Amino acid sequence: xxxxxxxxxxxxxxxxxxxxxxxxxxxxxxxxxxxxxxxxxxxxxxxxxxxxxxxxxxxxxxxxxxxxxxxxxxxxxxxxxxxxxxxxxxxxxxxxxxxxxxxxxxxxxxxxxxxxxxxxxxxxxxxxxxxxxxxxxxxxxxxxxxxxxxxxxxxxxxxxxxxxxxxxxxxxxxxxxxxxxxxxxxxxxxxxxxxxxxxxxxxxxxxxxxxxxxxxxxxxxxxxxxxxxxxxxxxxxxxxxxxxxxxxxxxxxxxxxxxxxxxxxxxxxxxxxxxxxxxxxxxxxxxxxxxxxxxxxxxxxxxxxxxxxxxxxxxxxxxxxxxxxxxxxxxxxxxxxxxxxxxxxxxxxx
Amino acid sequence: xxxxxxxxxxxxxxxxxxxxxxxxxxxxxxxxxxxxxxxxxxxxxxxxxxxxxxxxxxxxxxxxxxxxxxxxxxxxxxxxxxxxxxxxxxxxxxxxx
Numbered sequence: 001x002x003x004x005x006x007x008x009x010x011x012x013x014x015x016x017x018x019x020x021x022x023x024x025x026x027x028x029x030x031x032x033x034x035x036x037x038x039x040x041x042x043x044x045x046x047x048x049x050x051x052x053x054x055x056x057x058x059x060x061x062x063x064x065x066x067x068x069x070x071x072x073x074x075x076x077x078x079x080x081x082x083x084x085x086x087x088x089x090x091x092x093x094x095x096x097x098x099x100x101x102x103x104x105x106x107x108x109x110x111x112x113x114x115x116x117x118x119x120x121x122x123x124x125x126x127x128x129x130x131x132x133x134x135x136x137x138x139x140x141x142x143x144x145x146x147x148x149x150x151x152x153x154x155x156x157x158x159x160x161x162x163x164x165x166x167x168x169x170x171x172x173x174x175x176x177x178x179x180x181x182x183x184x185x186x187x188x189x190x191x192x193x194x195x196x197x198x199x200x201x202x203x204x205x206x207x208x209x210x211x212x213x214x215x216x217x218x219x220x221x222x223x224x225x226x227x228x229x230x231x232x233x234x235x236x237x238x239x240x241x242x243x244x245x246x247x248x249x250x251x252x253x254x255x256x257x258x259x260x261x262x263x264x265x266x267x268x269x270x271x272x273x274x275x276x277x278x279x280x281x282x283x284x285x286x287x288x289x290x291x292x293x294x295x296x297x298x299x300x301x302x303x304x305x306x307x308x309x310x311x312x313x314x315x316x317x318x319x320x321x322x323x324x325x326x327x328x329x330x331x332x333x334x335x336x337x338x339x340x341x342x343x344x345x346x347x348x349x350x
Numbered sequence: 351x352x353x354x355x356x357x358x359x360x361x362x363x364x365x366x367x368x369x370x371x372x373x374x375x376x377x378x379x380x381x382x383x384x385x386x387x388x389x390x391x392x393x394x395x396x397x398x399x400x401x402x403x404x405x406x407x408x409x410x411x412x413x414x415x416x417x418x419x420x421x422x423x424x425x426x427x428x429x430x431x432x433x434x435x436x437x438x439x440x441x442x443x444x445x446x447x
Contacts, residue, residue, distance in 0.1 A: 072362075072363060072364050072418075075361070075362035075363050075364070075418065076361070076362070076363050078362055079360075079361035079362045079363060079368065080361075082358065082362075082368075083358065083361075086356070086357075086358045091356050091358075091370075108362045108416070109362065109368065109384060109414075109416040125414075126382070
């Protein structure tokens with residue numbers, strides 16, 4: 001590389017640095033994502049000519065000026081970003097990008113995990129997914145003919161979730177529940193996961209697993225390389241479906257995937273539509289189960305979260321969630337000072 | 351020297367090599383080589399890697415190599431750096447180094 005270029009960390013708190021990165025990305029029809037935690041750039045003097053950044057374990061927002069093409073600017077950028085990620089203890093790294101650029105990353109130690117029409121997901125290991133799948137293998141038994149799967153955020157776990165679990169469990173020899181692993185939701189992953197385990201109680205043929213990095217969270221799905229907002233959800237769903245269908249399902253012998261009907265959330269509705277189309281392509285039967293209602297209204301986690309903010313919300317919530325979730329929410333409200341301990345009437349605690 | 355934690359040394363720039371070292375309990379030396387010049391220099395690179403491991407008494411490690419055409423002395427230097435980072439300081443015999 002020509003020595004007139006130098007590598008430097010981009011300071012995301014500096015308006016000038018930020019503006020340069022935003023402009024460089026914009027020139028290629030790309031966006032600067034607001035959740036970036038770090039970024040690096042190649043500068044020619046004061047001028048930014050290449051950039052890349054990261055959030056969590058995802059590397060994204062890459063752009064390289066035409067003048068640098070063929071100079072392996074990406075290699076320099078990636079090296080710096082990878083080094084910083086390792087320094088903060090993150091060694092399993094992922095890249096979401098448009099399919100046209102996948103070969104650049106493949107030449108720099110990344111392997112394709114899943115590909116859709118408008119996006120591709122890569123990982124910095126040939127074996128990461130394989131090792132994860134190997135760890136799941138003991139969870140497959142030959143005598144199970146019908147194996148189901150549910151992927152849920154459970155933010156928090158409601159009677160609606162529980163009803164879906166029952167629906168699936170009675171129709172399958174075994175049911176796997178994957179809880180999406182991220183901490184961008186109202187409730188932490190640790191809490192959400194525990195509430196799922198506690199909520200399903202003694203149902204005999206169910207196991208609950210952390211989603212890990214291979215069950216993709218919409219909250220952390222980068223969209224910087226997609227042109228239209230309408231594409232965000234469908235592209236996310238396509239990648240998630242590809243990963244689930246091609247990798248998770250075969251290893252666990254999953255024959256059926258269950259989701260709840262989605263009357264409210266447009267994102268989930270689109271996601272379900274994509275799965276409806278793709279799951280059969282992977283030999284997985286897809287089931288949309290009707291929502292259970294309470295007082296004529298479908299139960300949803302978003303409704304529970306909204307009620308939490310209302311003064312008498314807890315009373316209403318009691319009818320929408322299992323006992324275990326109710327006790328957790330009560331405790332959370334007390335801890336947050338919204339409700340004083342001695343103000344709770346005995347009936348509210350049963 | 352025992353590889354106690356995951357470490358990385360080097361870069362993906364032209365003429366350099368990026369080496370990632372991970373503990374590999376019970377698995378001996380497992381080398382995964384990706385090189386721009388694998389066809390011609392693959393064997394020579396592996397020979398260097400094994401030699402350095404012998405010298406530093408590394409018997410168990412998962413070594414991932416992304417070589418962008420580095421010379422032999424660069425590979426040695428990067429591997430030594432990676433091993434030193436993966437080991438803890440009290441293991442290093444600086445005089446022998």
